Amino acid sequence: MSLSIALTKGRLEKDAVELLDLCGYGTEKLKNKGRALVFEDTREDFRYFLVKANDCITYVEHGVADCGIVGKDTLMEGGSDYYELLDLKIGKCKFIIAGMKDHNPLTMSGNIRIGSKYPEAAKRYFLSRGLDAEMIRLEGSVELAPVLGLCDGIMDIMETGRTLKENGLVVYDTVCDISARVIVNKASFKIKRQEIMKFLTDMERAVERCSE
Amino acid sequence: MKEIQIPSGMRDILPGNSINKRHLQQKVEQIFHLYGYLPIETPLLEFYETYRSSFSRLEEDTLYKFVDENGQILVLRTDMTLPIARVCATRYSQEKPPFRFSYCSNVYKVRQSFAGKRNEVTDCGIELIGLDESSDLEVLNCALEVMAELSEDHYVLEIGNIRLFRRACDIAGIPEESAAVLSDLIDRKAMTEVKQMVDALNLREQEKEFFRRLPLFNGPDSLAEAAEYCFAEELLVEIEHLQCLQEQLCVLGNRDHITFDLGKVPHLEYYTGIIFEGYAQGISSAVLSGGRYDHLLAKLGRDLPAIGFGVKLDVPVPMVKDTLPEIQKVYYRRGEELQGILKARELRKRGPVTLIPEDTEADV
Numbered sequence: 001m002s003l004s005i006a007l008t009k010g011r012l013e014k015d016a017v018e019l020l021d022l023c024g025y026g027t028e029k030l031k032n033k034g035r036a037l038v039f040e041d042t043r044e045d046f047r048y049f050l051v052k053a054n055d056c057i058t059y060v061e062h063g064v065a066d067c068g069i070v071g072k073d074t075l076m077e078g079g080s081d082y083y084e085l086l087d088l089k090i091g092k093c094k095f096i097i098a099g100m101k102d103h104n105p106l107t108m109s110g111n112i113r114i115g116s117k118y119p120e121a122a123k124r125y126f127l128s129r130g131l132d133a134e135m136i137r138l139e140g141s142v143e144l145a146p147v148l149g150l151c152d153g154i155m156d157i158m159e160t161g162r163t164l165k166e167n168g169l170v171v172y173d174t175v176c177d178i179s180a181r182v183i184v185n186k187a188s189f190k191i192k193r194q195e196i197m198k199f200l201t202d203m204e205r206a207v208e209r210c211s212e
Numbered sequence: 213m214k215e216i217q218i219p220s221g222m223r224d225i226l227p228g229n230s231i232n233k234r235h236l237q238q239k240v241e242q243i244f245h246l247y248g249y250l251p252i253e254t255p256l257l258e259f260y261e262t263y264r265s266s267f268s269r270l271e272e273d274t275l276y277k278f279v280d281e282n283g284q285i286l287v288l289r290t291d292m293t294l295p296i297a298r299v300c301a302t303r304y305s306q307e308k309p310p311f312r313f314s315y316c317s318n319v320y321k322v323r324q325s326f327a328g329k330r331n332e333v334t335d336c337g338i339e340l341i342g343l344d345e346s347s348d349l350e351v352l353n354c355a356l357e358v359m360a361e362l363s364e365d366h367y368v369l370e371i372g373n374i375r376l377f378r379r380a381c382d383i384a385g386i387p388e389e390s391a392a393v394l395s396d397l398i399d400r401k402a403m404t405e406v407k408q409m410v411d412a413l414n415l416r417e418q419e420k421e422f423f424r425r426l427p428l429f430n431g432p433d434s435l436a437e438a439a440e441y442c443f444a445e446e447l448l449v450e451i452e453h454l455q456c457l458q459e460q461l462c463v464l465g466n467r468d469h470i471t472f473d474l475g476k477v478p479h480l481e482y483y484t485g486i487i488f489e490g491y492a493q494g495i496s497s498a499v500l501s502g503g504r505y506d507h508l509l510a511k512l513g514r515d516l517p518a519i520g521f522g523v524k525l526d527v528p529v530p531m532v533k534d535t536l537p538e539i540q541k542v543y544y545r546r547g548e549e550l551q552g553i554l555k556a557r558e559l560r561k562r563g564p565v566t567l568i569p570e571d572t573e574a575d576v
Binding site for chain 1: 324366368370400401402403404406430431471489491492493495496497498563
């Protein structure tokens with residue numbers, strides 16, 4: 001049976017395609033995209049499509065995609081009705097809490113306001129520390145918010161830390177490590193078990209070869 | 213103009229789908245009937261307190277809540293198992309078990325908005341109360357018959373046993389709180405997090421290996437594989453119990469339709485033994501789900517073992533093509549209603565008939 005695989009556009013895309021290449025899959029069409037949205041693998045019975053990170057979860061939960069490749073940051077914010085079977089070790093970064101120098105949101109008194117693209121995950125983190133913080137949902141340029149005084153701190157993903165530094169922000173805590181994962185629709189995993197296990201084994205080997 | 217809407221997650225079921233759904237319902241209920249289950253209906257509303265005292269980890273935000281005229285909190289039922297268990301523990305408190313009940317009712321859960329999920333679904337299932345594990349085979353066999361009726365040949369019933377995980381935690385000395393977190397990770401097959409958590413627990417290497425592999429002990433041949441990693445005799449006993457079920461289900465002709473998943477460990481506080489889900493090709497979520505819940509009735513006042521399963525009737529419905537019935541039309545002139553009705557009465561012996569005044573049709 002054929003597999004549909006949802007890939008996350010942008011940051012993860014290039015590394016994910018490289019892993020698919022290492023598996024020996026036919027990804028030519030994914031590399032020369034043009035205006036197409038769905039791409040057939042030229043060797044395996046796979047269909048790929050590129051979607052935004054949040055939508056990747058939705059496609060998999062509804063079973064339109066059997067598998068998806070998406071960042072752990074997005075998974076921590078979104079639903080949980082899927083299997084999360086493999087760490088691809090690409091798109092590595094960290095979830096961090098940052099704020100202005102001398103203004104640590106984790107130790108301040110009074111009402112804490114946190115800006116984030118990930119309000120649900122941030123809420124859970126603050127609750128786990130026994131802090132009741134107010135979340136402000138932001139869509140981008142999160143570093144700007146504490147600089148301009150919109151919030152006391154941010155929870156965001158950090159790759160190198162350069163952007164934070166350039167904006168005068170200090171990292172106060174690391175919440176967890178982030179990397180891309182393979183998620184699988186639960187029903188697909190039962191009905192197309194062999195195909196999906198082969199895909200996972202191939203990918204796992206490719207990940208191992210990458211880390212060597 | 214102001215548009216009249218319906219609440220989030222609700223759906224109107226129009227005739228095409230409604231007919232299909234009833235058709236499915238009849239087929240499933242006929243199986244329950246032949247297995248000797250008796251139909252039961254319970255109120256749409258229950259006291260919140262009944263739910264709260266029965267589930268130690270109640271998902272509060274999934275409940276529709278109301279307040280009645282005395283200030284008591286009411287909820288829309290989220291399942292049929294609890295109401296039926298309540299009936300058994302109270303109204304049948306003096307009767308001799310076992311009890312076999314079947315139901316087909318709507319149940320309600322508040323779900324994530326804008327995710328294309330439904331908050332009202334029709335649940336059609338059975339509860340067998342008062343018999344121990346010896347009845348597992350019978351119930352599994354019934355579930356397989358239902359799956360065959362719903363999806364012809366392309367289905368699989370996946371069986372797990374939550375006691376394997378529970379025993380393993382007990383023997384390895386994993387505290388209750390950690391076991392609950394671990395069960396959730398294993399159930400979601402979150403492999404990276406399972407590994408992290410297991411490595412951080414104070415366990416022997418053999419035990420770690422077992423828990424790390426547990427999410428992937430699935431598939432038709434997984435029992436033998438799992439047996440190799442069992443670190444205690446008690447765990448092997450659980451595997452052998454499942455192997456025995458497997459053999460018997462094969463004898464009953466289900467070889468191609470059963471599989472196992474030992475990493476299926478949801479709701480640790482609720483299920484106590486076997487747990488199963490039915491999947492059909494082309495349907496992206498479980499069609500049927502059930503399991504053994506031997507502790508629930510004690511919480512309601514009568515200690516009886518129990519097992520049951522339900523089919524989400526709305527899930528398989530879109531798979532069936534709409535089939536509207538053929539309806540004959542009888543036209544009559546104004547003032548000749550009586551003749552029309554007499555003619556229709558005659559024709560109804562052969563099927564549905566509608567009456568239409570001659571001049572209305574012309575206007576359309």
